[in-house]
Amino acid sequence: xxxxxxxxxxxxxxxxxxxxxxxxxxxxxxxxxxxxxxxxxxxxxxxxxxxxxxxxxxxxxxxxxxxxxxxxxxxxxxxxxxxxxxxxxxxxxxxxxxxxxxxxxxxxxxxxx
Amino acid sequence: xxxxxxxxxxxxxxxxxxxxxxxxxxxxxxxxxxxxxxxxxxxxxxxxxxxxxxxxxxxxxxxxxxxxxxxxxxxxxxxxxxxxxxxxxxxxxxxxxxxxxxxxxxxxxxxxxxxx
Numbered sequence: 600x601x602x603x604x605x606x607x608x609x610x611x612x613x614x615x616x617x618x619x620x621x622x623x624x625x626x627x628x629x630x631x632x633x634x635x636x637x638x639x640x641x642x643x644x645x646x647x648x649x650x651x652x653x654x655x656x657x658x659x660x661x662x663x664x665x666x667x668x669x670x671x672x673x674x675x676x677x678x679x680x681x682x683x684x685x686x687x688x689x690x691x692x693x694x695x696x697x698x699x700x701x702x703x704x705x706x707x708x709x710x711x712x
Numbered sequence: 713x714x715x716x717x718x719x720x721x722x723x724x725x726x727x728x729x730x731x732x733x734x735x736x737x738x739x740x741x742x743x744x745x746x747x748x749x750x751x752x753x754x755x756x757x758x759x760x761x762x763x764x765x766x767x768x769x770x771x772x773x774x775x776x777x778x779x780x781x782x783x784x785x786x787x788x789x790x791x792x793x794x795x796x797x798x799x800x801x802x803x804x805x806x807x808x809x810x811x812x813x814x815x816x817x818x819x820x821x822x823x824x825x826x827x828x
Contacts (some may be wrong), residue, residue, distance in 0.1 A: 697744055704755035705750075
Protein backbone atom coordinates (compact mmCIF):
# COMPACT_ATOMS: atom_id res chain seq x y z
CA UNK A 600 0.00 0.00 0.00
CA UNK A 601 0.91 3.65 -0.10
CA UNK A 602 3.13 5.02 2.64
CA UNK A 603 5.28 7.97 3.66
CA UNK A 604 8.55 7.71 5.56
CA UNK A 605 9.88 10.80 7.24
CA UNK A 606 13.09 11.38 9.16
CA UNK A 607 12.66 11.15 12.88
CA UNK A 608 13.14 14.13 15.08
CA UNK A 609 13.47 16.13 17.01
CA UNK A 610 15.65 18.36 14.91
CA UNK A 611 17.33 21.14 16.88
CA UNK A 612 18.96 24.02 15.03
CA UNK A 613 20.32 27.44 15.74
CA UNK A 614 18.71 30.43 14.10
CA UNK A 615 19.88 31.00 10.49
CA UNK A 616 20.98 27.38 10.09
CA UNK A 617 20.12 25.33 7.01
CA UNK A 618 17.24 22.88 7.35
CA UNK A 619 16.60 19.60 5.58
CA UNK A 620 13.85 17.20 6.55
CA UNK A 621 13.88 14.02 4.50
CA UNK A 622 10.71 12.45 3.14
CA UNK A 623 10.33 9.42 0.88
CA UNK A 624 7.16 7.78 -0.31
CA UNK A 625 5.75 4.61 -1.78
CA UNK A 626 2.75 4.95 -4.04
CA UNK A 627 1.20 3.62 -7.20
CA UNK A 628 0.24 5.97 -9.94
CA UNK A 629 0.92 9.69 -9.69
CA UNK A 630 0.31 11.00 -6.19
CA UNK A 631 0.37 14.60 -5.10
CA UNK A 632 2.83 15.45 -2.34
CA UNK A 633 2.40 17.92 0.50
CA UNK A 634 4.16 19.40 3.47
CA UNK A 635 1.91 20.44 6.34
CA UNK A 636 3.02 22.31 9.44
CA UNK A 637 1.55 22.17 12.93
CA UNK A 638 2.41 25.04 15.25
CA UNK A 639 2.07 24.42 19.00
CA UNK A 640 -1.53 23.97 20.07
CA UNK A 641 -2.92 24.34 16.58
CA UNK A 642 -4.24 22.24 13.75
CA UNK A 643 -2.39 21.59 10.52
CA UNK A 644 -1.92 24.05 7.73
CA UNK A 645 -0.54 23.53 4.28
CA UNK A 646 3.02 24.71 3.84
CA UNK A 647 3.59 23.71 0.22
CA UNK A 648 2.66 21.12 -2.36
CA UNK A 649 3.73 19.58 -5.66
CA UNK A 650 1.40 17.71 -7.95
CA UNK A 651 3.68 16.18 -10.57
CA UNK A 652 7.24 15.01 -11.05
CA UNK A 653 9.92 17.73 -11.01
CA UNK A 654 7.51 20.31 -9.62
CA UNK A 655 8.95 22.50 -6.89
CA UNK A 656 6.66 23.73 -4.14
CA UNK A 657 7.72 26.79 -2.18
CA UNK A 658 6.34 29.01 0.56
CA UNK A 659 7.78 31.19 3.34
CA UNK A 660 11.33 30.34 2.30
CA UNK A 661 10.68 26.59 2.38
CA UNK A 662 11.12 24.47 -0.74
CA UNK A 663 10.59 20.86 -1.77
CA UNK A 664 10.99 19.18 -5.15
CA UNK A 665 8.94 16.18 -6.30
CA UNK A 666 11.55 13.59 -7.32
CA UNK A 667 9.87 10.61 -8.91
CA UNK A 668 13.13 8.81 -9.67
CA UNK A 669 14.08 8.75 -5.98
CA UNK A 670 10.49 8.87 -4.67
CA UNK A 671 11.42 11.77 -2.44
CA UNK A 672 10.07 15.16 -1.39
CA UNK A 673 12.64 16.61 0.98
CA UNK A 674 11.87 19.90 2.74
CA UNK A 675 14.57 22.57 2.81
CA UNK A 676 15.03 26.08 4.10
CA UNK A 677 18.19 28.09 3.79
CA UNK A 678 17.92 30.04 7.04
CA UNK A 679 15.52 29.00 9.77
CA UNK A 680 13.98 31.32 12.33
CA UNK A 681 12.74 30.72 15.86
CA UNK A 682 9.21 31.14 14.53
CA UNK A 683 9.72 28.04 12.32
CA UNK A 684 9.65 25.84 15.41
CA UNK A 685 6.82 23.40 14.78
CA UNK A 686 6.03 19.84 13.71
CA UNK A 687 6.33 19.19 9.98
CA UNK A 688 4.38 16.44 8.23
CA UNK A 689 5.02 15.03 4.80
CA UNK A 690 1.93 13.60 3.13
CA UNK A 691 0.69 12.15 -0.12
CA UNK A 692 -2.66 11.93 -1.81
CA UNK A 693 -3.23 9.20 -4.34
CA UNK A 694 -4.75 9.92 -7.70
CA UNK A 695 -8.43 9.15 -7.74
CA UNK A 696 -8.53 8.68 -3.99
CA UNK A 697 -10.94 11.37 -2.70
CA UNK A 698 -7.97 13.38 -1.45
CA UNK A 699 -7.36 11.05 1.48
CA UNK A 700 -4.01 11.97 2.93
CA UNK A 701 -1.36 9.52 4.07
CA UNK A 702 1.01 11.18 6.50
CA UNK A 703 4.49 10.55 7.69
CA UNK A 704 5.14 10.39 11.42
CA UNK A 705 6.04 14.08 11.65
CA UNK A 706 9.32 15.80 12.49
CA UNK A 707 9.54 18.20 15.37
CA UNK A 708 11.79 21.19 14.68
CA UNK A 709 13.13 23.38 17.47
CA UNK A 710 15.04 26.51 16.51
CA UNK A 711 17.04 28.32 19.18
CA UNK A 712 18.24 31.93 19.07
CA UNK B 713 -14.07 32.57 2.86
CA UNK B 714 -14.24 29.03 4.12
CA UNK B 715 -13.84 28.19 7.79
CA UNK B 716 -13.92 25.00 9.77
CA UNK B 717 -15.01 24.81 13.38
CA UNK B 718 -14.22 21.95 15.69
CA UNK B 719 -15.15 21.60 19.34
CA UNK B 720 -14.40 21.15 22.12
CA UNK B 721 -10.71 22.03 22.13
CA UNK B 722 -9.93 19.73 25.04
CA UNK B 723 -11.84 16.93 26.66
CA UNK B 724 -11.17 14.59 29.56
CA UNK B 725 -13.48 11.60 29.71
CA UNK B 726 -13.58 8.47 31.87
CA UNK B 727 -13.20 5.04 30.36
CA UNK B 728 -16.57 3.66 29.29
CA UNK B 729 -18.20 7.05 28.78
CA UNK B 730 -19.68 8.16 25.44
CA UNK B 731 -18.05 10.64 23.07
CA UNK B 732 -19.33 13.16 20.59
CA UNK B 733 -17.03 15.53 18.70
CA UNK B 734 -18.53 17.92 16.22
CA UNK B 735 -17.11 19.65 13.20
CA UNK B 736 -18.81 22.16 10.91
CA UNK B 737 -17.65 23.84 7.75
CA UNK B 738 -18.77 27.23 6.47
CA UNK B 739 -18.39 28.92 3.12
CA UNK B 740 -18.39 25.87 0.88
CA UNK B 741 -20.88 23.27 -0.32
CA UNK B 742 -20.63 19.51 -0.76
CA UNK B 743 -17.15 19.18 0.72
CA UNK B 744 -15.33 15.95 1.33
CA UNK B 745 -14.98 15.62 5.11
CA UNK B 746 -12.40 13.72 7.14
CA UNK B 747 -11.56 12.71 10.69
CA UNK B 748 -7.88 12.13 11.51
CA UNK B 749 -6.28 11.07 14.76
CA UNK B 750 -2.80 11.81 16.06
CA UNK B 751 -1.90 9.43 18.84
CA UNK B 752 0.93 10.32 21.21
CA UNK B 753 4.29 9.91 19.51
CA UNK B 754 2.72 8.88 16.24
CA UNK B 755 1.71 10.49 12.99
CA UNK B 756 -1.71 11.30 11.69
CA UNK B 757 -4.01 8.49 10.71
CA UNK B 758 -7.19 8.81 8.69
CA UNK B 759 -10.16 7.38 10.60
CA UNK B 760 -13.19 8.25 8.45
CA UNK B 761 -14.05 10.19 5.35
CA UNK B 762 -17.33 11.25 3.81
CA UNK B 763 -18.20 12.35 0.29
CA UNK B 764 -21.82 13.21 0.99
CA UNK B 765 -24.66 13.26 3.52
CA UNK B 766 -25.02 9.87 5.16
CA UNK B 767 -22.01 8.45 3.29
CA UNK B 768 -19.26 7.32 5.65
CA UNK B 769 -16.18 5.26 4.88
CA UNK B 770 -14.07 3.81 7.65
CA UNK B 771 -10.35 3.45 7.12
CA UNK B 772 -9.44 1.46 10.23
CA UNK B 773 -11.44 -0.84 12.50
CA UNK B 774 -11.94 0.79 15.87
CA UNK B 775 -14.17 1.77 18.71
CA UNK B 776 -15.36 4.92 16.97
CA UNK B 777 -18.04 5.82 14.45
CA UNK B 778 -18.81 8.86 12.33
CA UNK B 779 -21.93 10.44 10.95
CA UNK B 780 -22.76 13.23 8.52
CA UNK B 781 -26.31 14.36 9.23
CA UNK B 782 -25.97 17.56 7.21
CA UNK B 783 -23.82 18.58 4.26
CA UNK B 784 -21.34 20.57 6.33
CA UNK B 785 -21.53 18.74 9.64
CA UNK B 786 -19.36 15.79 10.61
CA UNK B 787 -19.61 14.03 13.95
CA UNK B 788 -17.26 11.55 15.58
CA UNK B 789 -18.77 9.33 18.24
CA UNK B 790 -18.16 6.46 20.58
CA UNK B 791 -20.55 4.58 22.83
CA UNK B 792 -17.84 3.53 25.29
CA UNK B 793 -14.41 5.12 25.30
CA UNK B 794 -11.22 3.10 25.75
CA UNK B 795 -7.89 4.34 27.09
CA UNK B 796 -6.46 3.79 23.61
CA UNK B 797 -8.89 6.36 22.21
CA UNK B 798 -6.81 9.16 23.73
CA UNK B 799 -5.24 11.43 21.16
CA UNK B 800 -5.54 14.58 19.12
CA UNK B 801 -8.50 14.48 16.74
CA UNK B 802 -8.55 16.65 13.66
CA UNK B 803 -11.42 17.33 11.33
CA UNK B 804 -10.64 18.41 7.78
CA UNK B 805 -12.38 19.26 4.52
CA UNK B 806 -11.43 19.43 0.88
CA UNK B 807 -13.25 20.25 -2.29
CA UNK B 808 -15.81 17.72 -3.40
CA UNK B 809 -15.04 14.81 -5.59
CA UNK B 810 -12.85 11.82 -6.20
CA UNK B 811 -10.49 13.42 -8.69
CA UNK B 812 -9.23 16.09 -6.33
CA UNK B 813 -6.04 14.54 -5.04
CA UNK B 814 -3.97 17.56 -5.97
CA UNK B 815 -5.95 19.99 -3.84
CA UNK B 816 -5.36 21.18 -0.32
CA UNK B 817 -7.10 19.84 2.78
CA UNK B 818 -8.10 22.38 5.42
CA UNK B 819 -7.89 21.36 9.05
CA UNK B 820 -9.71 22.42 12.18
CA UNK B 821 -7.92 23.38 15.38
CA UNK B 822 -8.28 19.88 16.79
CA UNK B 823 -9.65 18.29 19.95
CA UNK B 824 -7.28 16.85 22.50
CA UNK B 825 -9.03 13.89 24.08
CA UNK B 826 -7.71 12.26 27.24
CA UNK B 827 -9.42 9.12 28.42
CA UNK B 828 -8.77 8.43 32.11
